[in-house]
Amino acid sequence: MAGRPERRRRSPARRRLRRLQLRLTAAYTLITALGLSCLCWLVIRTDDRSRQASEYDEMRRRASVAASLVYYEEDRLRLDGLQDDEATTGTPQILVLEAPPGGPHAFVFRGRVSRFDVADATAERVARSAMRADDVVRSTGHDRSGDPVYLLAVPFHHDATDAMAGAAVAVGDPERGSAEHRSLILSLAAGGGALTALAGLTGHVLSGRSMRPAWQALEQQERLLADAAHELRTPVAVMRGSVEVAEGGAGGLGVHLPRIRRAADRMADVVENLLTRGQLDAAVDSVRPTPLRLDQLVEEVCADLPDGGHRLELCLEESVVEADAGLVRVAVRNLLDNAARHGRTPGAPGGADLLVSVLGPSVSVADRGPGVEPGRLPELMERFRSPGGGTGIGLSLVHRVATVHRGSLTVRARPGGGAVFVLRLAPGRSRRRRAGGRGGVRARR
Known part of the structure; x- marks a missing residue:
């Protein structure tokens, strides 16, 4: 959490826009000062002429009376x-x-x-x-x-x-009348200075508010580029290293193809996550809710989970929600990927022990990993703050998807050890439980 303000202060986009805001504030203040100065000069000049005219009128009255006497x-x-x-x-x-x-x-x-x-x-x-x-x-x-x-x-x-x-x-x-005239000058100077300062402050606040969308857009762009560079560096390095080893090894390229394929799959997931994040940040027709069979979508995503010796159990209830299928698919896949990475039982061989459930508008992904304290969930959803080698982009994206669907992302301890991540979407229509259910234990290598 402490990293975000520091990055924001160091953001080149924010520094450029801050300088532009200061220039706009200075221009607005200068124009206001010039306008008030002209107005004050006119008031002072008018008062001086009025004071002079009043003195001459009194002189004329007295001289006329004297001449008549x-x-x-x-x-x-x-x-x-x-x-x-x-x-x-x-x-x-x-x-x-x-x-x-x-x-x-x-x-x-x-x-x-x-x-x-x-x-x-x-x-x-x-x-x-x-x-x-x-x-x-x-x-x-x-x-x-x-x-x-x-x-x-x-x-x-x-x-x-x-x-x-x-x-x-x-x-x-x-x-x-010079004392009153000087008092008027001082009052105008003080009032003009106060109004100029108030105008400068107001201009600074208004220019900041008007430029806030530009700040957000530029920062989103910079975050997207930073995420892309951070996420793509690892799979690209893996593919490059495998190719270099294959070129110099006796086994040829075929031995390294599975590793290259996994890196390519990882790169494809990263690209899809980044595009989804950019789509949500842009907020331009990003969510297209339609009636969606949530249980079927979860089952399809689970079927595409890469083999890694994981033990996967499904407990699915028929559920229809109003949601964007593409965004929900990405969110569920990121929850599964997070659980597969961090959900291994400490000290146990093999893959992760996962339980995926659908109950109404909620999707739960449970694992047997070291567990997560509920209070640490905001930290895990921060970019580049996820423990265990992750970047936090996946969980951050899940949270964004939940937010745009008027839902939430929570975590709780799993009885017997582990963590349960719950993605809840907007309440939808639930149907009867499947006859016999699709639940059951599905072993993965």
Whole structure:
């Protein structure tokens, strides 16, 4: 059981797909980060413009109020309305420039709170621009300490002559609302980072799930190739060695033909097992259940058991199941092959002592070998973990066949010594017991 995670980590297919998954995750995260960055930039830019527009709106309101409070009485400029109005208190700061036609110009009023020390030339430039345009003019500049300021001028006219008489200048603070703006930037940065991380994690999980079929397919292919190389190596070596010995020996090839034939039969079984395993792994029209006489199929498989001095006893009950005949045949043959290999009585000469039974949808194969603990069955069904020289592919395939037929593979101790492997298929229709039965002892050489 411990071998599978290690092999999976070392699988070239999994490593390639893992790198592809990481690339997809990085691409998804990068796209998400770029999208969120653009969105955050737009939000920050919009908030900055909104903050600037809000400050200019407040400056325009205050400057307009200040310009409306300026009036003339007998050609004399009156500013008493500016002294107590809230529009001239605090910031934005209000300055009033009088520039009558043909007369000297001068700043005749400054707000009571002078936060910004703006040079007269700077404020005058904006005021004269507003007077020339006879409209509101806004601009930017710096105070005497070099700090940036907003400037906005609203012109006013002489009450009697309607001539341009001056302008009210509002000085605004570009840093107003900057704390909230910085807080918004930090919130967007934190939220964007969290969303990017969440998107990267989600993309990694989704790409992994979407690539899982590809992982499984590539791993199945690699396992099939590994099984083929492992299983075919022994019979090929036997055939090659027999041919080499026959070429150099005096007896000729005929003496070695039985051994070559057994190796060829073994190779044919291996190829069929591998093809069946590949068919089940692909899961493409792999199971074609039809009504099947399970007892007859088991009897045919037992009749094809190679001679090896085995003692075989059959106890068969008529049984009809819904199953794939080809897959069940392979499963039963693998159970018999496993029992023939490992079912010899310890210390006894000859072949294995086997008892094959069919009862309803179950096929039991009992032997007189050293036995198997029931808890070790999952280990025996692992590839390359079967004791006694086997690979475990046979029992693993039997388990797969049982699973696709909604059945199971179990093992228990046989009374008197040995093990009993039970292949149970999906419940089917059982018929009456054969008259006289086909059971009985059938001796094998």
